[in-house]
Amino acid sequence: MENRILKKRLAGCMLVMMLLMSVPAYAGAPMSAVESTVNRVLDVLRDPKMKGPAAKSLKTEKLRVIYKDMFDEMEFSRRTLTRNWNKFTPEQRREFVDLFEQVLEKTYLDRILEYSNEKIVFYKESMIADDKAEIQSRVITSSKEVPIYYRMILKNGKWKVYDVVVENVSLVQNYRTQFNEILAGGTPEQLLETLRKKVKTH
Amino acid sequence: MKHNLSVFLLTVLFFAAGSFPGCLVLNIACAEAPAMSDGQGVVGDGRWVMGNGKSMDYALAKAPSAGADATVRGEEALPGRADDAFQDEYKDDENQDYDDEPFAEERVTIADPIEPFNRAMHRFNDRLYFWLLKPVARGYKAVVPEPARISVKNFYYHLLFPIRFVNCLLQADLTGAGSEAGRFAINTVWGIGGLLDPSSNRGIELQKQNTDFGQTLGLYGVGHGFYIVWPFLGPSSPRDSVDIAGEYVLDPLSYFTPWYTSLGKRPFKMINNASLSLGDYEAVIEAAIDPYIAIRNGYIQYRMKEVQTRRARSLFFRNWKSEATRAPAN
Numbered sequence: 001m002e003n004r005i006l007k008k009r010l011a012g013c014m015l016v017m018m019l020l021m022s023v024p025a026y027a028g029a030p031m032s033a034v035e036s037t038v039n040r041v042l043d044v045l046r047d048p049k050m051k052g053p054a055a056k057s058l059k060t061e062k063l064r065v066i067y068k069d070m071f072d073e074m075e076f077s078r079r080t081l082t083r084n085w086n087k088f089t090p091e092q093r094r095e096f097v098d099l100f101e102q103v104l105e106k107t108y109l110d111r112i113l114e115y116s117n118e119k120i121v122f123y124k125e126s127m128i129a130d131d132k133a134e135i136q137s138r139v140i141t142s143s144k145e146v147p148i149y150y151r152m153i154l155k156n157g158k159w160k161v162y163d164v165v166v167e168n169v170s171l172v173q174n175y176r177t178q179f180n181e182i183l184a185g186g187t188p189e190q191l192l193e194t195l196r197k198k199v200k201t202h
Numbered sequence: 203m204k205h206n207l208s209v210f211l212l213t214v215l216f217f218a219a220g221s222f223p224g225c226l227v228l229n230i231a232c233a234e235a236p237a238m239s240d241g242q243g244v245v246g247d248g249r250w251v252m253g254n255g256k257s258m259d260y261a262l263a264k265a266p267s268a269g270a271d272a273t274v275r276g277e278e279a280l281p282g283r284a285d286d287a288f289q290d291e292y293k294d295d296e297n298q299d300y301d302d303e304p305f306a307e308e309r310v311t312i313a314d315p316i317e318p319f320n321r322a323m324h325r326f327n328d329r330l331y332f333w334l335l336k337p338v339a340r341g342y343k344a345v346v347p348e349p350a351r352i353s354v355k356n357f358y359y360h361l362l363f364p365i366r367f368v369n370c371l372l373q374a375d376l377t378g379a380g381s382e383a384g385r386f387a388i389n390t391v392w393g394i395g396g397l398l399d400p401s402s403n404r405g406i407e408l409q410k411q412n413t414d415f416g417q418t419l420g421l422y423g424v425g426h427g428f429y430i431v432w433p434f435l436g437p438s439s440p441r442d443s444v445d446i447a448g449e450y451v452l453d454p455l456s457y458f459t460p461w462y463t464s465l466g467k468r469p470f471k472m473i474n475n476a477s478l479s480l481g482d483y484e485a486v487i488e489a490a491i492d493p494y495i496a497i498r499n500g501y502i503q504y505r506m507k508e509v510q511t512r513r514a515r516s517l518f519f520r521n522w523k524s525e526a527t528r529a530p531a532n
Contacts (some may be wrong), residue, residue: 074287085292093288107489114481143352143478168507169500177311177499178491194491 030133030152031125033159037070038120038137045115060109072160073101075153079162080175088188096188099195106199133159310506312439312498313428323431324494330434331476331483339476346477353397354474359410360389360396364452365445369413373421374517378411385410413512416442420509421519429498434468437501 044050044062077097078085088096124136131154139146149165163172182191314320343351363386370379385401385408392400401408419441420426426439435446490496513519 078292081292083292090288097288103491104489107485110488111481111485142348143355167504169503173503174496174499175491178495181495182492191491198491 028125028127028133030127030154030159031122031135034070034135034137034150034152034161035122037066038122040066041112042115042120045112046117056113059113063109063112064105067105070161072153072155072162073097075155075160075162076100076172079172080179082176084179084183084188087183092188092192095192096195099192099199102199103195130154310502312426312502314498315428316430320429320431320498321494323433324497326433327431327436328487328493335472335476336480339473339480342473343477343480348478351474351477355478356389356393356399357396358471358474360386360393361454362449362452364454365415365448366411366413368452369415369418370411372418373413373512373515374519375411375413375512375515376517378413378515381408382411384408412508414442415444415448416505417509417512419444420505421513421516426502426505429502434472437497442505 041063044059044066049055050059074097077093077100080100081088081096085093119140120137121140122135122137126134126136128134133152133154135150135152137148137150139148146167148167150161151163151165151170152159153162154160163170165171179191182194363382367379367382367386370376370382388401388406388408389396389399392398400406402410416439424441426441428439430438430440430443432438432443432446486496486500487493
């Protein structure tokens with residue numbers, strides 16, 4: 001008899017859990033877009049079948065697919081170059097977008113691959129315009145909390161990230177200042193050369 | 203009853219499996235296989251195609267046919283992206299669009315009249331980190347377990363309570379001051395003199411108030427002045443440097459012990475904190491095209507946001523906008 005009540009309770013608990021788990025679905029489209037991508041990344045990182053250095057390149061390949069789907073690298077590049085974009089020929093632009101992406105990939109992929117069960121909480125979505133939103137999240141490690149905000153834009157019915165704000169520092173703004181300074185005294189070719197070197201040395 | 207439960211569980215598992223990474227593994231493996239066999243250039247090509255958010259089936263169909271001519275990534279293999287995006291000129295009237303309009307107020311710049319000196323100091327600090335701090339912190343990390351290092355960090359943080367408390371008051375943030383006082387009392391008694399941080403636990407949840415004198419002055423409308431990189435201490439400005447003095451005056455240890463012990467204390471604090479954040483600085487440097495400018499801009503953005511956040515909490519300064527925070531002409 002007691003056993004039966006216990007089971008009923010268990011079933012009840014599970015039902016409540018199911019309801020709770022479905023709550024994120026009520027959050028807006030941008031939030032669920034970024035959250036599901038991050039979860040896909042975590043799934044790859046936690047996959048017990050892919051431990052050890054041998055699986056690293058496989059992981060990298062998988063993560064690349066995921067984040068290319070997540071980021072709008074064209075928007076990111078244009079926003080960092082702003083007016084300087086016009087100083088580039090279409091070929092140079094293509095190369096810039098490609099190189100810039102590789103620089104980012106190299107740095108952040110290594111960091112992401114070091115991941116060891118930090119907790120990630122998504123807690124706020126603010127719609128800034130009809131096609132722009134900011135998603136706030138927090139990465140909780142044993143010794144600190146790092147706030148990470150994703151700024152997203154709606155393009156062709158898809159929410160994509162165009163800026164990441166880590167500890168209140170916007171990446172787009174940060175790169176914009178750097179490119180501005182470099183291009184104020186140099187040519188696009190020189191910037192591309194710097195990027196080429198950077199990609200090669202890593 | 204038992205049967206029902208297991209059916210229920212199975213259903214849950216079934217739905218969960220839909221989002222399981224295993225499915226993804228399979229998809230990618232399918233898409234990758236033909237590309238691999240065709241050699242280097244095609245791998246790059248296949249990768250690019252998938253990256254455009256096109257379906258995996260597309261990559262599968264495209265990869266073998268792309269053949270050897272696609273040694274350069276791109277051109278005709280860019281279906282997902284409108285190729286004219288590269289042709290599109292950046293128009294000045296779309297400036298608004300790329301001005302991060304909703305976030306425009308956050309854009310900040312800082313004067314840097316002593317850039318040569320700053321760059322030299324930046325190089326000095328950089329070498330200090332890579333040649334001295336990092337190796338020492340690594341050795342220390344290998345010997346001392348993480349919980350102990352976190353306790354040491356907590357302890358140093360705890361000691362600087364007077365600075366945070368006084369600045370909460372100066373910023374007219376009474377809740378913040380109360381929170382800090384509560385944290386100090388609880389962490390002193392139950393946190394064994396600040397080694398542990400029970401105030402941050404669930405149930406108490408007293409938030410840390412990271413306040414300092416530079417922030418308070420910023421709240422009052424004092425600008426940074428100019429950028430300055432101190433040896434050992436890193437990025438700062440004349441305004442934010444007030445904290446170097448403030449830390450000495452309000453640090454309890456500086457009263458109980460002779461002045462030179464604080465010289466010994468600081469490196470240890472630096473090593474301990476570095477051991478908990480190894481890799482952070484490297485990531486910043488690696489991601490940067492010009493690390494000096496990247497750090498300068500990062501520092502300014504970070505401080506700006508802090509002042510804004512503190513201002514929003516203040517009783518007096520909430521609705522008051524200083525010259526410094528109005529969108530500057532950049």
